[in-house]
Amino acid sequence: MSTLTYTNAVHLLRRMAARGRREEAQGLAEMGLEAAVDHLLQPPRPAPPYTTSATRAERLQQHLEISQLWINHWLRTPTPAAERMVLFWHGHLTSEFRETMGAQGIDFWNQFATFRRLGYGPYGELLKAMAKDPVMLLYLNNAQSRKEHPNQNWARELLELFTIGPGHYTEQDILEAARAFTGWTVRLSGGQRPREARANVPFEFVFNRAWHDPREKTFLGQRVRTGEEVLQILIEHPQTYLFLARKLLRFYLSPEPPEALVQEGAKILRTMETREFLRWLFTREVFYQPQYRNALIKSPLEYLVGLLYAAGVESIDFAGRSGRVLYQALAAMGQVPFDPPSVAGWEGGRAWLAESLLLTRLNLLAGFAGRESSLDLAVFMDGASSPLALVKPEAQLL
Amino acid sequence: MDRRDFIKRSLLALALGQGAPSLLSKTALAAQAKDKVLLVVNLFGGNDQLNTLVPYRNELYYRLRPNIAIKREEILDLGFNGQQLGLHPALRPLMSMWEQGDLALIPQVGYPNPNRSHFISTSIWHTADPSRKEKTGWLGRWGDLQEDPFCDTFLGGASPQALVGDKRTAPAIQSIDAFSIRLPRSFEQALAQEIRQPRRGPAEEVRQAMLALRSALDRVGALRAVRNQAQYPDNAFGKSMADIARMIAGGLGSSVYYTTLGGWDTHAGQPPRQAELLGYLAQALAAFRADMKAIGRDRDVMLLVFSEFGRQVAENASFGTDHGEGGLMLVLGGGVKGGVYGDEPNLEDLELNALKYQTDFRNVYAAALEWIAADPKVVLGDTFQPLRLF
Numbered sequence: 001m002s003t004l005t006y007t008n009a010v011h012l013l014r015r016m017a018a019r020g021r022r023e024e025a026q027g028l029a030e031m032g033l034e035a036a037v038d039h040l041l042q043p044p045r046p047a048p049p050y051t052t053s054a055t056r057a058e059r060l061q062q063h064l065e066i067s068q069l070w071i072n073h074w075l076r077t078p079t080p081a082a083e084r085m086v087l088f089w090h091g092h093l094t095s096e097f098r099e100t101m102g103a104q105g106i107d108f109w110n111q112f113a114t115f116r117r118l119g120y121g122p123y124g125e126l127l128k129a130m131a132k133d134p135v136m137l138l139y140l141n142n143a144q145s146r147k148e149h150p151n152q153n154w155a156r157e158l159l160e161l162f163t164i165g166p167g168h169y170t171e172q173d174i175l176e177a178a179r180a181f182t183g184w185t186v187r188l189s190g191g192q193r194p195r196e197a198r199a200n201v202p203f204e205f206v207f208n209r210a211w212h213d214p215r216e217k218t219f220l221g222q223r224v225r226t227g228e229e230v231l232q233i234l235i236e237h238p239q240t241y242l243f244l245a246r247k248l249l250r251f252y253l254s255p256e257p258p259e260a261l262v263q264e265g266a267k268i269l270r271t272m273e274t275r276e277f278l279r280w281l282f283t284r285e286v287f288y289q290p291q292y293r294n295a296l297i298k299s300p301l302e303y304l305v306g307l308l309y310a311a312g313v314e315s316i317d318f319a320g321r322s323g324r325v326l327y328q329a330l331a332a333m334g335q336v337p338f339d340p341p342s343v344a345g346w347e348g349g350r351a352w353l354a355e356s357l358l359l360t361r362l363n364l365l366a367g368f369a370g371r372e373s374s375l376d377l378a379v380f381m382d383g384a385s386s387p388l389a390l391v392k393p394e395a396q397l398l
Numbered sequence: 399m400d401r402r403d404f405i406k407r408s409l410l411a412l413a414l415g416q417g418a419p420s421l422l423s424k425t426a427l428a429a430q431a432k433d434k435v436l437l438v439v440n441l442f443g444g445n446d447q448l449n450t451l452v453p454y455r456n457e458l459y460y461r462l463r464p465n466i467a468i469k470r471e472e473i474l475d476l477g478f479n480g481q482q483l484g485l486h487p488a489l490r491p492l493m494s495m496w497e498q499g500d501l502a503l504i505p506q507v508g509y510p511n512p513n514r515s516h517f518i519s520t521s522i523w524h525t526a527d528p529s530r531k532e533k534t535g536w537l538g539r540w541g542d543l544q545e546d547p548f549c550d551t552f553l554g555g556a557s558p559q560a561l562v563g564d565k566r567t568a569p570a571i572q573s574i575d576a577f578s579i580r581l582p583r584s585f586e587q588a589l590a591q592e593i594r595q596p597r598r599g600p601a602e603e604v605r606q607a608m609l610a611l612r613s614a615l616d617r618v619g620a621l622r623a624v625r626n627q628a629q630y631p632d633n634a635f636g637k638s639m640a641d642i643a644r645m646i647a648g649g650l651g652s653s654v655y656y657t658t659l660g661g662w663d664t665h666a667g668q669p670p671r672q673a674e675l676l677g678y679l680a681q682a683l684a685a686f687r688a689d690m691k692a693i694g695r696d697r698d699v700m701l702l703v704f705s706e707f708g709r710q711v712a713e714n715a716s717f718g719t720d721h722g723e724g725g726l727m728l729v730l731g732g733g734v735k736g737g738v739y740g741d742e743p744n745l746e747d748l749e750l751n752a753l754k755y756q757t758d759f760r761n762v763y764a765a766a767l768e769w770i771a772a773d774p775k776v777v778l779g780d781t782f783q784p785l786r787l788f
Binding site: 141145149151152153156160166171172175291294297334341342344347350351352353354355358366369386388390392393396 | 515516557569571577585588601604610614615660713716720750
């Protein structure tokens with residue numbers, strides 16, 4: 001068993017979970033490195049179910065409710081690292097709440113449940129689930145794609161952003177993949193009609209044979225017919241894992257991860273679960289080197305959750321006056337949960353520090369004035385020696 | 399300026415704002431330089447050229463778009479100089495500009511080896527480098543040569559690549575009115591102390607950002623007393639355009655302003671969505687120009703509107719269009735020579751269902767750079783022939 005110093009435990013906990021207190025870091029240090037990492041990588045605790053009294057048209061109300069539910073779950077769950085993992089997948093296999101008009105809060109909440117259920121597993125399984133996820137099908141318009149003239153949106157982003165990345169396919173491959181996915185669409189659970197259904201009725205995947213183009217396609221040089229075959233080719237493609245490994249390392253290690261680690265990580269992802277990749281990363285010595293501590297800028301969600309947790313807040317109420325301020329601050333800091341700015345997710349890093357965004361982060365601290373001495377900032381930030389430490393640049397780092 | 403001066407100035411601005419709102423008026427000009435200004439609007443998502451500047455006399459257009467074509471009777475006719483083209487009805491607020499001759503429409507704008515990815519194509523437009531080797535933005539490279547940190551300003555969350563240089567990035571202001579620090583005195587004092595102490599690595603990056611924020615607070619705070627006269631659409635884009643007008647009127651001193659309007663990625667259900675967005679765009683452009691006229695600066699400001707690509711020609715089966723190639727640019731302003739700069743789109747000679755590009759966007763950029771007295775060669779490298787837009 002390798003030892004884990006208290007300082008390294010702080011770094012580990014902050015990076016994996018984006019929330020923590022002194023005694024938790026101490027507990028991890030006592031476990032030793034491997035046990036601590038395994039402890040943090042436990043199977044995710046399911047989030048509470050979501051039901052609403054809002055109507056299907058009251059989507060902003062629903063957005064407020066699921067945002068609150070998620071943040072409160074992140075604050076209370078015994079498996080907070082899973083929630084940061086959910087944030088990763090949400091920023092990778094994106095869907096935008098405002099752009100996905102038909103989808104309801106429940107559909108987004110179900111998508112997050114899938115991230116929790118499959119996010120630590122093999123990437124291929126998660127990808128297959130997302131290809132049939134109702135929010136994804138609605139967001140990237142595959143739900144409306146018919147053989148007469150296929151919609152290319154999903155096929156393009158699947159290749160460009162979710163798997164092999166630019167430079168490894170042609171425009172023709174996009175057209176062929178789009179044909180293969182025609183007929184992958186959604187209906188309301190039990191076939192209910194949107195006008196009559198309550199907002200708690202979710203969408204479900206359905207294959208519409210009449211819309212599907214069953215003829216042969218040539219995709220990345222191979223003959224295929226179905227969407228499943230297209231996915232299988234992408235799941236077996238080495239480039240998928242190089243692309244994903246780089247992205248995971250940017251999220252969990254540093255904005256510019258060493259190429260050797262990308263290569264090594266891709267090999268793990270290709271044959272094993274994402275959990276194994278994370279276990280590998282966090283048990284390696286390199287993760288604890290000084291240049292990788294505080295190497296990331298906290299995203300607004302990480303900043304907010306970390307702060308609230310350090311202050312001992314167990315739940316927030318976005319409908320209340322002080323909660324409303326927090327809800328608006330997330331938008332003003334540039335990160336609305338369930339609603340990334342584009343299909344590429346959040347740019348992150350230095351972009352979080354732009355003038356207006358940083359100003360909102362600092363102004364948020366006013367809510368913690370007078371409580372400085374009751375804050376446990378041991379995990380939230382390095383250098384928290386004085387009660388006014390929250391204004392230090394270090395508070396922005398992860 | 400030290401902190402005390404800053405407070406005094408802010409209080410003064412506040413007093414002006416509450417007591418006697420200084421409406422945009424010629425008197426607000428007193429202390430300003432008469433410099434030229436470039437305002438860039440990025441329509442993110444890929445605006446559909448064919449339903450914006452419509453070839454409504456072309457039968458093929460209606461055959462290829464049986465469900466989403468703009469009806470002939472709804473088209474805003476551009477007369478003889480619009481050749482065979484007309485505008486989407488939601489662009490009505492631009493018609494008076496067209497008639498005054500200061501609205502330029504440039505169809506089929508693009509670059510060699512077009513890329514249909516939002517992100518790659520946006521990056522090519524922002525860097526002005528289709529070979530994708532350049533990392534800095536075209537206006538960022540210009541900004542590197544300037545002394546004033548506010549030589550350019552982005553209205554929005556974080557400055558896009560176009561405004562990122564080697565040495566600096568344009569300040570990003572989301573809203574003038576929200577741009578004030580509201581912390582207890584103890585926190586503000588601690589902050590002032592912390593940002594004096596240099597650090598290394600990412601902590602130093604944060605500290606630099608805090609320093610930039612501090613100086614921006616001083617400059618932008620002074621603008622709160624300035625008010626718009628015109629009515630802008632009630633959304634984020636409208637507010638950004640309104641704030642740019644206030645920045646110009648209040649003498650912020652930027653030569654370049656940049657902002658974004660997203661939502662143009664109309665793969666499905668295009669007609670209502672695009673109409674709504676074009677409406678916002680046209681209303682905001684018209685309001686902005688009205689504000690500029692009110693302070694006598696309309697002839698100083700060139701507005702340049704672009705999108706990363708146009709959309710495909712034949713519609714898809716979900717009442718939308720997929721990513722295309724050549725797209726439409728708009729350039730307007732009191733000093734701009736109006737007209738259609740290019741040919742009617744050729745719907746019979748397509749590249750995988752997309753319009754081929756005809757005008758390189760860097761020729762338009764070159765003209766925009768000349769407008770602000772910058773040397774296009776320094777910024778764009780190879781020589782591009784500036785379009786004679788003014």
